[in-house]
Amino acid sequence: MAKPARQLPAYSVSQLNGLIKGVLEGSLPGRMILRGEISDWKRHSSGHCYFLLKDAESQMPCLMWASRAREVKFRCENGLEVLATGYVDVYVPGGKYQFYADRLDPAGVGALQLAFEQMRRRLEAEGLFDPAHKKPLPRYAMRIGVVTSRSGAAIEDIRNSISSRWPCAKLFLFDVPVQGEGAAEKIAAAIKKANAQRQRMGLELLIVGRGGGSMEDLWAFNEEVVARAIYASALPVISAVGHEVDVTISDLVADARASTPTRAGEIAVPDYREELKHLQAISHRLHINICSVFQNRCGRLETILASRVFRSPLGPLQAAAQRIDELCLRLGHGQRSRFAQLKAFLEQLRHSVQRIEPMRVLGLRQMELMNLVSRGRAAMASILNKKQLQSAALENRLQAMNPRSVLKRGYSLTVNQRSGKVVAGVDDVRVGDRLTTELADGAQVTSLTESLRKAESMEA
Numbered sequence: 001m002a003k004p005a006r007q008l009p010a011y012s013v014s015q016l017n018g019l020i021k022g023v024l025e026g027s028l029p030g031r032m033i034l035r036g037e038i039s040d041w042k043r044h045s046s047g048h049c050y051f052l053l054k055d056a057e058s059q060m061p062c063l064m065w066a067s068r069a070r071e072v073k074f075r076c077e078n079g080l081e082v083l084a085t086g087y088v089d090v091y092v093p094g095g096k097y098q099f100y101a102d103r104l105d106p107a108g109v110g111a112l113q114l115a116f117e118q119m120r121r122r123l124e125a126e127g128l129f130d131p132a133h134k135k136p137l138p139r140y141a142m143r144i145g146v147v148t149s150r151s152g153a154a155i156e157d158i159r160n161s162i163s164s165r166w167p168c169a170k171l172f173l174f175d176v177p178v179q180g181e182g183a184a185e186k187i188a189a190a191i192k193k194a195n196a197q198r199q200r201m202g203l204e205l206l207i208v209g210r211g212g213g214s215m216e217d218l219w220a221f222n223e224e225v226v227a228r229a230i231y232a233s234a235l236p237v238i239s240a241v242g243h244e245v246d247v248t249i250s251d252l253v254a255d256a257r258a259s260t261p262t263r264a265g266e267i268a269v270p271d272y273r274e275e276l277k278h279l280q281a282i283s284h285r286l287h288i289n290i291c292s293v294f295q296n297r298c299g300r301l302e303t304i305l306a307s308r309v310f311r312s313p314l315g316p317l318q319a320a321a322q323r324i325d326e327l328c329l330r331l332g333h334g335q336r337s338r339f340a341q342l343k344a345f346l347e348q349l350r351h352s353v354q355r356i357e358p359m360r361v362l363g364l365r366q367m368e369l370m371n372l373v374s375r376g377r378a379a380m381a382s383i384l385n386k387k388q389l390q391s392a393a394l395e396n397r398l399q400a401m402n403p404r405s406v407l408k409r410g411y412s413l414t415v416n417q418r419s420g421k422v423v424a425g426v427d428d429v430r431v432g433d434r435l436t437t438e439l440a441d442g443a444q445v446t447s448l449t450e451s452l453r454k455a456e457s458m459e460a
Contacts, residue, residue: 025089035084037054039054041076047070049064049069053099061099085101085104144162157211158262166272195234211242211261218248415437416429
């Protein structure tokens with residue numbers, strides 16, 4: 001006789017997912033590192049990140065909470081191979097297991113180094129490192145702003161370097177934290193503040209930096225907010241971060257880079273000793289040039305003094321006086337000769353005038369003029385008489401053509417007020433039209449048309 005089949009237990013979906021969750025928790029390590037290539041990377045509006053880690057044969061869904069994602073310095077993108085530290089767990093409502101990443105590190109290179117390279121490539125593509133944008137540093141800066149920490153060694157290095165080289169310069173400290181959470185934002189805000197107050201404070205230059213440290217310590221100067229604040233600065237900026245081997249994004253964006261804070265002071269101001277030497281050299285050259293010019297002018301003066309003019313200074317004056325005497329004699333002789341010629345010419349003219357008898361000629365011309373005046377008056381009278389006759393004839397013709405002249409013989413002139421035209425026949429009037437009749441004395445009579453009747457045919 002066959003045994004009855006053993007009855008299998010029944011589980012709900014949630015119970016089964018819970019069993020699987022328990023098995024995974026008991027069988028897998030609490031934390032592990034998962035190596036793979038990022039695929040299908042998505043950052044939710046909440047800040048949580050969802051992505052896949054895959055290799056050549058398989059893939060694993062992953063989740064990174066927003067609080068952990070904010071700690072990732074580099075930019076996560078598809079195709080990037082990373083080391084994800086975290087644990088595997090079952091998402092019971094969805095019935096799937098996934099990897100919960102607490103930390104992401106690039107495979108083969110440090111996270112900060114990768115973030116630095118990503119930031120450098122992106123800002124370089126935008127033109128923030130373009131040499132054409134860099135401003136020249138003032139040669140003799142007198143008022144310099146320094147953005148660094150009051151408690152750090154950098155401010156002392158900068159102060160000592162500047163005071164030993166250019167004691168007349170004045171420093172203005174903008175105290176900021178140079179590492180840690182929020183340091184980058186405060187550094188950027190200090191750069192903006194220095195630019196906003198540059199006219200009031202008379203600032204000519206800005207030094208931004210700190211002393212040496214690890215890449216993590218210097219990371220605030222690799223943040224994008226600091227790079228953009230330096231790029232937008234109207235003041236020339238010297239970046240002095242870390243030591244000689246340290247290179248930050250702020251070094252690449254700044255108008256000048258100093259390998260150390262001490263070197264920043266050397267770049268910011270000249271050495272007064274070198275400037276004094278330069279001034280002394282200029283003074284020496286100027287003295288030599290002045291002496292050379294002076295000697296040259298003395299030689300020319302000696303040459304002039306040795307000339308004949310200075311040996312006998314009255315010689316030219318005496319020659320000029322003799323020349324003047326000669327000219328005066330020639331002038332007097334010329335005047336007398338000219339006056340004699342003019343007198344003879346005037347005498348000749350007088351005899352000519354006496355021969356032509358001017359009074360007789362003047363009388364003849366006067367008689368001719370009176371004759372012309374008489375003839376002109378007669379011609380003008382004849383012309384006026386003709387014009388008066390022509391004007392009277394034209395006036396008579398115009399008077400005959402004037403329609404109102406007919407009115408004096410008992411006729412009248414009728415105008416239709418509606419059309420404004422003279423009534424010549426019954427066709428120019430309608431029943432109801434108002435007519436204005438003008439009489440010979442200028443009076444007007446207004447009438448209303450009540451009926452119309454055409455004239456009977458003359459042929460009848």
